[in-house]
Amino acid sequence: MPDNRSDVPATGEAEERKTSGGGPATVTIAYIAESAGVSVPTVSKVLNGRSGVSDETRSRVEELILRYGYRKPPKNRSNLVELVFRELESMWAVEIIRGVERAARRNKVSVLVSEFGLQDAPARTIDDTVERRPRCVLSVAWLSEEERDQLQAKGIPFVVFDPNRELPDGVPFVGATNFRGGQAATRHLIELGHRRIGLITGPDHPFCLARTAGYCSALIEAGLPVEPDLMVKTLLTREDGCAAARDLLSRPDRPTAVFTANDMQALGVYRAARELGLRVPDDLSVVGFDDLPAVAWADPPLTTVHQPLADMAVAATELALALGRGDDVPQVGLEIATSLTVRESTAPPKG
């Protein structure tokens, strides 16, 4: 999580800042220009990386900018963080909104929630967002190249929350440690004594690939074979999880444990197990991923990898606000640690 520096004003359109380098209390472009013996437009050109300045002048101005700690004042922006969902369906949405709202409250900004879904006309688009001039944008799961370009052109910083596609380097994002989560789930099953561990995973989203890699890594680490026969790729729904589990569990050498890429698939495994007369965890151990509120009330309560959605949302909001303030942010891509929540769906294999 980016640190929440107390010496940087969290709100307000701070036009001028204290210096740390011996200049006046507030450094303006005019002051830099005067010190460098150049015009204000010349300093502006250097600040904005535009041409038409000699190398010698550019480096002198840059040196002064650095020495006086000058920063471009933020543009005229509303006091809003905009949180964009593609579709407000997910059961995670409340956790995400909670985290964003809490971080926003701490920073004295408000949270605007938008849904870009196309179910009914008129759909909201990035144009509306740009028009509202939010202080920053958090976009859940995705932000297209065009959308990113539009925001960038208007100087509106953004963070992609839990990206569901690969992003180019340098695009700010906050996700979870999916690889480590997959490792932890599989190690837990191995430690219980399981040797034939099935995997039900989802489409090639970055988070599914990482969870699958965590599974493979734990098997390899334990000297167990990675058997393609034990790995099924399907959709991230209960129905598809159930169908995949029916297939895996009907085999003569069925796995004694299954790790799934999300909780909905795990609930599908429960159903398939019941249909086949297998008891969880006596006959079959199951580990999910996400830790949706509902899985604690499943029968039996599900062992699963906890995704710290609210913490991720706090981190994403702090990161986006820091980018908006022009803070030096050490790293714009973050994965927040998952943790294994052991409940009652896992036990040593029989016999």
Next chain:
Amino acid sequence: MPDNRSDVPATGEAEERKTSGGGPATVTIAYIAESAGVSVPTVSKVLNGRSGVSDETRSRVEELILRYGYRKPPKNRSNLVELVFRELESMWAVEIIRGVERAARRNKVSVLVSEFGLQDAPARTIDDTVERRPRCVLSVAWLSEEERDQLQAKGIPFVVFDPNRELPDGVPFVGATNFRGGQAATRHLIELGHRRIGLITGPDHPFCLARTAGYCSALIEAGLPVEPDLMVKTLLTREDGCAAARDLLSRPDRPTAVFTANDMQALGVYRAARELGLRVPDDLSVVGFDDLPAVAWADPPLTTVHQPLADMAVAATELALALGRGDDVPQVGLEIATSLTVRESTAPPKG
């Protein structure tokens, strides 16, 4: 649901409006004053119900206001609907936000989500809301008298969503038909042949009282006794539902069916039944209330009364926006119809 009149501008600070009564295309206070042969402050006094105007003048001005269809222009407001939660924990929150966001999108306004919880300082309060000058406020579950007064004083219309306490007459609210929902649940059990039907209900919130009344009404309608012994009042949690069910189901003349005031209590009944070796629905029928997403995946899937949260949220948003526009709203208190969702937790009693 308030009708969404197409002849009233949904957005924009329409300062002046078309008339329907033969005056100029735009009616201003000045025009009314001129027509009535009085000063602008006099018209303003009449509009605002203040004293200092003779009865004769008042009725002449009122007649002209009516004839020309003059309406007070809305005050300078942001393009925001503010949705206030006391605590963003509930699994319903996404459904509510979805409904509000969809209605807001249709009306070309944005949705700001605030949490007034006191978990961490600084908490948001109604003062912050007033400062943001939203077009209207929707408050989930509650809005205190002081809060209502503050909003009223600033001319910010509000609607209480699914109130959890009694509100004075005239306070705008949108809820669900809780009484009818309780009736439908109980009638369903009676139609299946149940005669001893237990009730687990919650604290004396208006919605719990109404659900309980629906249960009693259906029993009376069917000529069945309303037995206080079969009615347990407890908290609206799974744990409390489980404890209440343990009590009800351990009796020698245990009920063959249980209706609970919410889904969490119903999941608690599932647990108690399992502990006591009773199968749902073979040995015990269960009906919940709310239709949370998770209960469709319970084992067995729960029969429950569906609360149309997204529809309620749309209605509440439309109502609040209509109040903000100064539309003639026929009724400011609305209950949106519930419906019974029959799944697999109900069956005829054995024997």
